[in-house]
Amino acid sequence: MRILVFANTPAHVHLYRHAVDRLERAGHDVLVLTREYACTTDLLEYFELPYRVYGDHRTEGYSKLGFAREVGGQFLTIGIDALRFDPDVVFGRGPYAAYAGTLSRTPIVLVLDDEPGDFNHTVSRPFADCILSPQVTRRDLGDAHYTFDGFKECAYLHPDIFEPTTDVRTYLDVDADEPYVLVRFNALDALHDADLEGFRPDQRRDLIERLSEVATVFVSDEGDELDLRALPARPYDLHPALIHDAMAEAELLVADTGTMATEAALLGTPAFRYRGTDDHEYGEFRELERAGLVEQFDTYETVRDRSLEVLADDDIAEQWEQRRREYVGDLVNLTDLLVDVAESRGTVERLDRSTKQVLRPRSRTI
Structure with missing residues (x-):
């Protein structure tokens, strides 16, 4: 399988890094698309994740026309990389992941939290095949929205995963x-x-x-x-x-x-x-x-x-x-869940019974 992952911030790198490692060790091809923002690429280098940079996060110093050109260039780069990589499933959030999945005709999995990022949710929701968020998320994002007991940080800080450096x-x-x-x-x-x-x-x-x-x-x-x-x-x-x-x-x-x-x-x-x-x-x-x-x-x-x-x-x-x-x-080990969803190509119906038990259709739980 070929899995495309968007990691646009340091937090996104942590969210996916254990899943990327496990998927690669299982023989899958993984590509992380990222932008230059804070220490994002430093983390990708440190954890030896396979990545390409599509742009940077900079709003100051741009005119509206310049900013539009920069964003347009990023979408162009993302589109080229997505088509070349030819993924079986796309993970991310917001318009970049939605665009990459739609252009490559690939199932899209959005992993969200409860931040007030209504723009990201609004533009990406119609294109998603599967939306995952913590159970404490209060918004209902439709029939493809499933929740789990935990937080997105459980992908790297769950007790089954986190191993502190003693030094x-x-x-x-x-x-x-x-x-x-x-x-x-x-x-x-x-x-x-x-x-x-x-x-x-x-x-x-x-x-x-x-x-x-x-x-x-x-x-x-x-x-x-x-x-x-x-x-x-x-x-x-x-x-x-x-x-x-x-x-x-x-x-x-x-x-x-x-x-x-x-x-x-x-x-x-x-x-x-x-x-x-x-x-x-x-x-x-x-x-x-x-x-x-x-x-x-x-x-x-x-x-x-x-x-x-x-x-x-x-x-x-x-x-x-x-x-x-x-x-x-007692919280869900989110890395386990991300790996299972990736290997099911973002289709909840393909998940095994034990994995399905940790997911709850959001529209039936609010």
Whole structure:
């Protein structure tokens, strides 16, 4: 079989990397189409995935005509690559995957979450043969929409899959008993982040200064806007492939971004998400809050004060780990599901009985 996969962001690389590896080891041909965005190609190189770049993610500096030409060029490249590869099934999300599958007359599998990406859902839904999303997703995307108990991050952080690197503290240059915190600042440059605001610059500085009084602070600044030279913090500068190992060892993650908060929660690390101006209600976070693995905050002062409170509590780490053991182990191993769906060419009816049992037709469950 020939499987075409779209990985347009670092999160997409993690979503598919174990499935791609297993499919290749099973003798299938896999091609990942990607764009230059953040550390996406760095991760593809690190995990030795077979990929081609069709363009980059850049909106600044373009006129409307220039942007249209850039997007048109990307569609042209995608079309050529898709026709040359001649896939049996296409995995992805949004218009690129829908276009590649339609042009090559190939079944299309969309793997979605509950982000408010209505544009992506709207343009790709009519072309999909199979849509997979977490059960906590609240929208119904039609007869081809199936849900599973878990999160898209279960493709790489499920306990059956995730194997932490034991040397991450050495790489970070922190002692075995040295508490450290990961702080993640979102660049807010994705389509679904339009008009959103997270931590302000003054809040970023204050948060770092307060947290540094009780723990070593590592900062992952997606927008690369913060000058840490005058602040009591260290940049998180390990290879991006090691971020989950660093999260697993951290005392706390504080972020104004969604994916890393979900990831930390599934690893059993206290995960605090500052909403900023984002008032959208996400099904994933609502479920993780119910499980006691994520906390969300509407004001800066509350997330700062709660962070300091948690860092002063010696029992917090064991409490979160216990919640993880009780909750995450019962979730679906999404990599298993992705492999089975790929080998069935995106046709749910072809899945074996045990795999079908983990899927629920969305239209019958809301």
